[in-house]
Amino acid sequence: MTQSSLSEQATTVPLDKEPNSSDTAALVSRPPIVDYAILLKPRVMSLVLFTGFTGMLLAPGNIDVLTGTIAVICIALGAGASGAINMWYDRDIDxxxxxxxxxxxxxxxxxxxxxxxxxxxxxxxxxAVMGIYVNLVSSLLLATTIAFYVFIYTIWLKRRTPQNIVIGGASGALPPVIGWAAVTNDVSLGSIVLFAIIFMWTPPHFWALSLYLSGDYERAGVPMMPVVSGKTETKRLILIYTLLLVPITLIPAFIEIISPIGG
Structure with missing residues (x-):
């Protein structure tokens, strides 16, 4: 296979795709900058970016375009930073x-x-940039999110308990609160409700993924719910959390974060 054909193949492997053995040649030909980008977990970063931006949009008050852009970039970089440290710590089980x-x-x-x-x-x-150019509250929340994901979820919980994603999910639920605080410089009921929605959504989302990948987690010794409690119990918990999530998603309409559909 020629160098040019390797380069062509490299362009067909998505940035954050987990490749199989047939992608080996493409992986070898990737420039280092692509691997550094993968460390930031682009798919996770995009979700965090979306929820953080949603918090900004729903927050009362206004924020100028430049400050809002800086806040969004800082949220994205914070998420990427957490992903890179997570990959550093988890390289053995990965x-x-x-x-x-x-x-x-x-x-x-x-x-x-x-x-x-x-x-x-x-x-x-x-x-630092969030604190200097946006406000102190959003900066402290961003620092808390990074620290919680790295030290509480990645280092402490992930390898010790099947409740890892339940407790650790708090870090993934904080971005809309950060976005809200970027606008208001405080944490209020509206942002707490947004936190609750993401917090309750996280466990069933990850448990569904872990059902599909239970063999991987068992081989690596990660006590995800299907590995510890079995698939039947995991499915039951997914149903329970999903049912609990439904009324929580309706709260924003009642506390006037958003208007009811058609209202």
């Missing part, structure tokens, strides 16, 4: 899982210290 073994660190394409340095620098940069 190597055991079919879904993650081709990531830059377990595959040996980047050095672990590079991921840790990237995550640390982006964490400090995003929190």
């Amino acid at each position: 190597q055991m899982m079919q879904r993650t073994k081709h990531r830059p660190l377990p595959a040996g394409r980047l050095k672990p210290r590079s991921a840790l340095l990237l995550g640390t620098v982006l964490s400090l940069f995003s929190v």
Whole structure:
């Protein structure tokens, strides 16, 4: 296979796709900048960006375009920083899982210290810029989100308890609160409701994924719910959390965060 054909193949592998063995040549030909981007977990970053921006849109008050743009960028960079440090810490178990073994660190394409340095620098940069150019409350919330995801979820909970995603999900539920605080410089009932919606959505979402990947998690020794309690119990919990989520999603209309449909 020629170098040009390798380059063509590389362009067909999506940035954050978890590749299979047939993608090996494309992976080898990827420039390092692509692997650094993968460390930031682009798909997770895009979801965090969406929820953070939603919090900004729903918050009472106004924010100028420049400040709002800075806030959104800081939220995205904070999410990416968390992802990079998560990949640094989880590189040993990522190597055991079919879904993650081709990531830059377990595959040996980047050095672990590079991921840790990237995550640390982006964490400090995003929190500092948020504090200087947006406001202190949103900066502190961003710092809390990063710290919770790294130290509470990744390092403490993930490998110890099947409740990892329930408790750890708080970090994923904070971005709309950060977006809200970027506009209002406070945390109020509306932002707490947005937090509750994402918090209740997170466990059934990840448990559904872990049902599909239970073999991977068992092989890596990660106590996800299907591994510890079985698939039947996991499905029951997914149903319970989904049913609990429904009334919570209706609360915004009643407290006038948003108008009811057609209202």
